[in-house]
Amino acid sequence: AQSVTQPDIHITVSEGASLELRCNYSYGATPYLFWYVQSPGQGLQLLLKYFSGDTLVQGIKGFEAEFKRSQSSFNLRKPSVHWSDAAEYFCAVGARKGYSSASKIIFGSGTRLSIRP
């Protein structure tokens, strides 16, 4: 079964500073990997996803993530954060299944991002 760990519960960065949110996964093969963002009381918005190919994935809102198989990691980065990036960020992992059905995804516990003016 797949699992995912986000070691940082809460991170605070200054506006304009760079950001890296950590994510480590456990899965026996190459997984599907996702980053979602959620504002308080709102739904889940997909930032980016990795399923094959280039290990550096570009997403929306200027975010990117790099899949590192050797480290079982999929860290999320942004070169310069904006106050509007303050939210909860979830890393998620999905298993690869056969043709007949897709797999659930499992979420990490989330990292709350605060932005310092």
Place this chain on the structure above:
Amino acid sequence: AAGVIQSPRHLIKEKRETATLKCYPIPRHDTVYWYQQGPGQDPQFLISFYEKMQSDKGSIPDRFSAQQFSDYHSELNMSSLELGDSALYFCASSPSGRGTGELFFGEGSRLTVL
């Protein structure tokens, strides 16, 4: 583009009452998933259906049941509601076949149990 539709968006119930949430997947998506997100928690997988059959089961309480209908919409039935059932319930859908593994989430149904 059509998205996953969940109804109702907000629901208030008393303890021991019953609630039903509905989910309408994206057209041509045959797999539906239900997640529960408690306050300050990550979304927890409850159950999924593929072609109207249960395909996977997570931490769904025995008081809850779900099914997928012939038109692929799904309903989550919750009985004997408890205060701890207050949460945001997400439905997601995906197409079968080799793809990106992406689940498409609805906006969620917020259940408050008083």
